[in-house]
Structure formats: structure tokens, C-alpha cells
Amino acid sequence: MNSRASRVAVVAGWAVLAGAGMFGGVSAALASDGSIRLRVEPLLDAAIYSAPGKTQTVGWKVTVTNVGANLAGPALLLGRTVVRDPKEKAKFDNYYFSGKDPRCRSTNLFPTAVGCVIPRLQANESLTFAVSFKTPIKFVGGSGVGDVEGTDYVNFRATTIAAEDRDAFVNRDLRNRVTLFSANSLNVANVCPPGGCTAFTGTNGGIPTATDVHSTEVVVPSGDRFTTVRIVETKTGSLAVPCTDNVFECWTSQVTIPGNSNPAPVPDLFLTTSSTAATFDPYLTVFLRQDISNIQFSCGEGGGVGIASFSVSSTCYSRVPIESISVVYVRDGETAENPVGLCEFSEGFPLVRGDGLPCIVDRMEVTEPSHYYQWKLINDRNGGWGTR
Numbered sequence: 001m002n003s004r005a006s007r008v009a010v011v012a013g014w015a016v017l018a019g020a021g022m023f024g025g026v027s028a029a030l031a032s033d034g035s036i037r038l039r040v041e042p043l044l045d046a047a048i049y050s051a052p053g054k055t056q057t058v059g060w061k062v063t064v065t066n067v068g069a070n071l072a073g074p075a076l077l078l079g080r081t082v083v084r085d086p087k088e089k090a091k092f093d094n095y096y097f098s099g100k101d102p103r104c105r106s107t108n109l110f111p112t113a114v115g116c117v118i119p120r121l122q123a124n125e126s127l128t129f130a131v132s133f134k135t136p137i138k139f140v141g142g143s144g145v146g147d148v149e150g151t152d153y154v155n156f157r158a159t160t161i162a163a164e165d166r167d168a169f170v171n172r173d174l175r176n177r178v179t180l181f182s183a184n185s186l187n188v189a190n191v192c193p194p195g196g197c198t199a200f201t202g203t204n205g206g207i208p209t210a211t212d213v214h215s216t217e218v219v220v221p222s223g224d225r226f227t228t229v230r231i232v233e234t235k236t237g238s239l240a241v242p243c244t245d246n247v248f249e250c251w252t253s254q255v256t257i258p259g260n261s262n263p264a265p266v267p268d269l270f271l272t273t274s275s276t277a278a279t280f281d282p283y284l285t286v287f288l289r290q291d292i293s294n295i296q297f298s299c300g301e302g303g304g305v306g307i308a309s310f311s312v313s314s315t316c317y318s319r320v321p322i323e324s325i326s327v328v329y330v331r332d333g334e335t336a337e338n339p340v341g342l343c344e345f346s347e348g349f350p351l352v353r354g355d356g357l358p359c360i361v362d363r364m365e366v367t368e369p370s371h372y373y374q375w376k377l378i379n380d381r382n383g384g385w386g387t388r
Contacts, residue, residue, distance in 0.1 A: 035066070035067050035068035036064060036065070036066060036067070036068075036075050036118075036160045037064070037065040037066075037067050038062070038063070038064055038065075038077070038158060038159070038160045039062070039063040039064075039065075040060050040061070040062055040063075040156060040158050040176055041060060041061045041063075041176070042058075042059075042060050042061075042156075042175075042176055042177070042178045043058075043059040043060060043061055043130060043191055043226075043228045044058070044059070044178060044189045044191075044228050044230065045178060045179065046178065046179045046180075046181055046189055047135050047154070047178050047179070047180055047181070047189055048135060048180075048181055048182070048183050048184070048187075048188070048189060049135055049136065049137060049138040049180055049181065049182055049183060050134055050135045050136060050137050051137060051183060052137065054183075055093075055134050055135075056134070056135045056183075056190070057093050057132045057133065057134060057135065057190060057191045058090065058132065058133055058135050058154055058178050058191070059130050059131060059132035059133070059191035059226075059228075060130065060131055060156045060176070061128060061129075061130050061226075062077065062079075062102075062116075062128070062129055062130065062131060062158065063126055063127070063128045064077065064118045064121070064126065064127050064128075064160060065121070065124070065125070065126040065127075066121035066122065066123060066124065066125050066126075067123075067124065068123065073120055074117050074118055074119055074120050075117075075118040075121075075160050075161065076115065076116070076117060076118065076160065076161040077102070077115070077116040077117075077118055077158055077159070077160050077161075078113070078114075078115050078158065078159055078160075078161065079113070079114050079115075079116075079131070079156055079157060079158030079159070080110070080112045080113040080114065080156075080157055081112045081133050081154055081155065081156050081157075082112075082154070082155050082156075082157055083136055083146075083152070083153070083154045083155075083180075084145060084146045084151070084152050084153050084154075085136075085139055085142075085143075085145045085146035085147075085152055086143075086145070087139040087142055088136035088137070088138070088139050088146070088152070088154075089111070089112050089136055090112060090133040090134060090135055090136050090154045091106075091111035091112055091133060091134045092104075092106035092111055092112065092113070092114050092131070092133055092134075093132040093133050093134045094131075094132050094193070095114075095116070095129060095130065095131045095132070096129060096130045096132070096191075096193045096194055096225075096226035097127075097128075097129035097130075098194060098224055098225050099127070100119045100127055101119070102116040102117060102118055102119070102127065102129050103116060103117045104116040104129075104131060112133075114131060116129075116131075118160070130191070130226045131156070132191045133154070133156070135154065135180060136154070136180070138152075138180070138182060146180070149181065149182060150179060150181065152179070152180045153177040153178060153179050153180055154177070154178050154180060155176055155177045155178070156176060185201060185202050185203045185212050186201060186232065186233040186234075187201070187231070187232050187233070188200070188201050188229065188230065188231040188232075189228070189229070189230050190228065190229045190230075191226065191228055191229075192220050192226060192227045192228060192229050192257070192260065193226055194222065194223055194224065194225055194226055194260060195222045196219070196220045196221050196222040196223065196260075197219075197220050197229065198217065198218070198219050198220070199217070199218050199220075199229040199231060200215060200216065200217040200218070200231075201214075201215050201216045201217075201231050201233055201253075202214075202215035202216075204370075206287070206289070207289065207370055207372065208289045208290060208291035208294075208370070208372050209291055209370070210291055210293045212291075213249060213251075213290060213291040213293055213294040214233060214235070214249070214251040214253075214288075214289070214290055214291075214294065214387075215288075215289045216231050216233060216253040216255070216286065216287070216288060216289075216385075217286070217287040217289070218231060218255055218257070218284065218285070218286055218287075219284070219285040219286075219287075220257060220260065220280070220284060221260075221280055221281065221282065221283070221284070221285075222260075223259070223260025223280070223281070224260060225260050226260065227257055227258050227259060227260040228257065228258060229255075229256075229257050230255075230256040230257070231253060231254070231255055231256075232253075232254045232256075233251055233252070233253050233254075234251070234252050234254070235249045235250060235251045235252075236249070236250045237249045237250050242296060243388070244296075244326075244388050245296060245320070246295070246296050246320045246324055246325045246326070246387075246388065247290065247294055247295060247296060247320075247325060247387060247388065248294050248295075248296060249294055250386060250387065250388055251288075251290075251386060251387060252330070252384050252385070252386035253286070253288065253384065253385050253386070254383075254384045255284070255286060255382055255383065255384070255385065256332075256382055257279070257280075257284070257382055258279070259279035259280060260280075278380040278381055279380060279381045279382060280379075280380045280381070281380070282352065282380070283352050283378040283379060283380045284378065284379055284380065284381075284382075285361075285376065285377070285378055286358070286376075286377045286378070286379070286385055287374060287375070287376055287377075288327070288374070288375045288377065288385055288386075288387055289372050289373065289374045289375075290325075290372055290373045290374075290387055291370070291371070291372050292319060292371040292372055292373070295319045295320055295325070295373060296319070296320050297317065297318065297319060297320070298318050298319060298320045298321070298324075322363050322364070322365055322373045322375075323363070325373065325387055325388070326339060326340075326387070326388040327339075327340040327360060327375055327377070327385065327386070327387055327388075328340060328385075328386045328387075328388055329357055329358050329379070329383055329384065329385055329386075330383055330384035330386070331356060331381075331383050332381070332382050332383055332384075337386065337388075338357055340357065340358055340359060340360055340377065340385075341359060341360065342359060342360050343359035343360060343361050343378065344359070350378055352378060352379065352380050353379075356379075356381060357379070358377045358378060358379035358383070358385065359377065359378060359379075360375055360376070360377055361376040361377065361378055362375075362376050363375045363376070375387070
């Protein structure tokens with residue numbers, strides 16, 4: 001789509017919003033002087049396709065700055081998503097802000113478009129907020145555009161209308177594209193609102209199965225701003241070549257969340273710079289779960305030494321108890337595995353250690369409706385959690 005057609009499409013979407021009375025009489029108070037600078041940045045460089053009954057989201061950070069001196073009123077931001085495959089649509093989901101409310105709205109007629117009212121800004125004042133959209137359901141066929149994994153993407157195109165800046169689309173930069181991938185039980189990427197969120201891996205709502213033996217659930221506390229959640233799981237070992245005497249496969253869950261509390265040390269939303277300082281208040285909660293099929297068999301006092309079917313000892317038919325399995329933690333930017341111990345409590349509440357290491361709030365064996373081991377851990381920073 002050429003630039004003129006793109007601009008016309010966005011303005012058409014705005015016309016519907018304004019015509020629907022979404023913003024009352026704000027158009028009459030449109031900024032008539034000054035200069036607006038618009039910056040759009042993706043919250044994540046990758047997102048997951050939605051699936052029937054399971055919505056995934058993608059988002060962008062929007063910063064509007066008054067670089068002039070005399071804004072007579074608010075400015076308008078108009079935007080819409082564009083997916084490489086024209087058969088796919090990324091529809092407006094929500095917006096997140098702290099401080100001044102940009103009042104973002106969409107319509108059923110133009111669900112990929114959004115309009116936001118930027119409150120009057122003083123000279124050199126900025127307003128930063130985020131917009132999220134539902135990722136499309138993957139379409140295969142037709143022209144074949146974007147069918148190959150990793151070649152499809154979604155972009156957010158935006159412009160401000162304030163005097164001379166009404167044609168200043170800033171999103172043509174390829175760096176604003178977000179690559180779309182098919183759902184992956186080992187990799188999660190989501191937008192998290194200021195009120196906090198829960199994200200999990202796996203194919204069963206965060207509960208492991210015999211075919212997906214490890215899952216991770218992360219609970220982000222409420223904070224001062226929006227953020228993102230990324231969980232990446234990796235493993236070593238197998239049923240044929242067990243990783244330890246306790247588990248067949250050793251899993252590590254890397255949790256990367258820039259943080260949502262001020263003054264959290266957030267280098268950028270991609271966390272390209274390691275952040276080892278406290279990032280969450282009061283703490284991040286992580287659940288590690290292992291399906292019982294990944295737990296080794298215990299053969300008496302000698303410890304776990306094998307698979308039951310290969311043993312003639314009846315004592316080999318019991319699983320290694322959860323207390324014998326080690327939980328380790330790897331700080332961001334490091335490789336050393338640190339053993340994780342139990343938390344201390346004060347008045348019934350767990351206490352964060354304060355030395356950068358997590359602690360175990362509780363661990364339990366769950367038998368119904370699925371059979372698995374679960375560890376609940378807390379920490380105030382990112383890192384990698386693993387079972388050994």
C-alpha cells in the first residue's frame with residue numbers, strides 16, 4: 001500500500017471514531033500551533049499467532065512530545081496495524097498508561113484502527129503510553145505471503161494531527177515490525193498491563209503433561225507502568241540419557257521482564273542490557289511444574305539409579321520425592337547455577353532474600369486431576385530457574 005493510501009485508510013478510521021462520538025467535541029479544540037514529535041517502538045520483537053479460543057497480544061510503546069511552545073489544545077493520534085499477509089488482521093485490544101489518559105478508542109467497523117486524544121502538553125513535555133492488539137490467526141494459502149515460519153510480521157502505523165504534522169507517519173521504519181510465529185509450548189511473549197498479569201508456557205494452561213513435561217507460570221505484580229513478559233524454556237538430558245539421578249530431563253526457564261515499578265532499572269523493553277538489580281515490588285512469583293513422568297525412580301537408600309522397567313527391585317517403583325530434587329537459579333548475565341533454598345517467613349508472609357537469589361515458598365506433589373510436582377518461588381528480579 002502506498003503512503004497516500006495508508007494515510008487515507010487511517011484517517012478514514014479516525015473519521016468513523018469521531019463520527020461515532022467517541023471523543024465528544026475534542027476536534028474543535030485540536031492543537032493549532034506548535035510542533036509534535038511522535039515515536040513508536042515495539043514492545044517485543046516477536047509475537048505469537050492467536051488461535052481459536054486463545055488470544056495472544058502484540059504491542060507498541062508510543063511517545064508524543066511537544067517540541068514547540070504553544071499548543072492551543074490536544075493533539076490526535078491516529079494509528080492502525082498492518083500485517084504482511086493481507087488475509088490476517090491484528091485488531092485493537094487495549095491501551096495502558098500512567099499519568100495523563102490518552103483516551104484511545106477503536107470501533108467494530110475499523111477494528112484495526114485506533115484513535116487517541118493526546119492531552120495538551122507543555123513545552124518539552126512528553127506522554128508515553130502503550131497500545132496492544134490481538135495477533136491474527138495464521139492464514140495459510142491464497143497468495144502464500146507470510147506462510148513460511150518467520151516471514152510474516154505486523155506493524156503499527158501511526159501519525160499525529162496537530163497543525164503541520166498531520167502527514168508525519170513515523171512507522172515506516174522496519175524496526176517497528178514485529179515478527180509473527182506459530183504457538184510454541186516452550187516460548188511465550190506477552191504484553192503485561194500496569195495492573196500485573198499471569199503468563200505461562202505449555203499446552204495445558206500451565207499444567208504439564210506426559211508429552212510436555214515441564215511448564216512455567218509467572219505472576220507479575222501490579223506496578224507503575226506496562227511491561228512485557230518473555231519465558232524461554234530449554235532442556236538437557238532425556239529418558240534414555242537422564243540428566244541427573246532425580247529427573248530425566250533438566251529444564252531451565254529463562255524469565256525476562258523489564259519490570260513495571262518505578263524506579264526499576266529498565267535499560268529498554270528488550271532488556272538488551274542485563275539487569276541484576278531489584279525490578280519488582282514486592283516480588284515476582286514463579287511456579288515450576290514437572291510431570292511425574294519426568295521424575296526418576298528411587299531405588300532404596302542408594303538414590304535414583306534407573307528406570308523401573310529395567311530394574312528387578314520392587315523399591316524402584318517409587319518416584320524420587322520432591323524434597324530430593326534440586327532447584328537452581330542463574331542470575332542474568334551469568335552462567336553459574338546457584339542452589340535455591342526455602343524462604344523465611346514473617347507474620348505468615350514469605351520474605352525476599354535481598355541478595356539477588358530466589359527462595360522456595362512451598363513445594364508439593366499434586367495428584368489430581370494431573371500428577372505433577374510443583375515449586376512456588378519468589379524473587380525481585382529476572383533470571384533462569386531450573387530443576388535438577
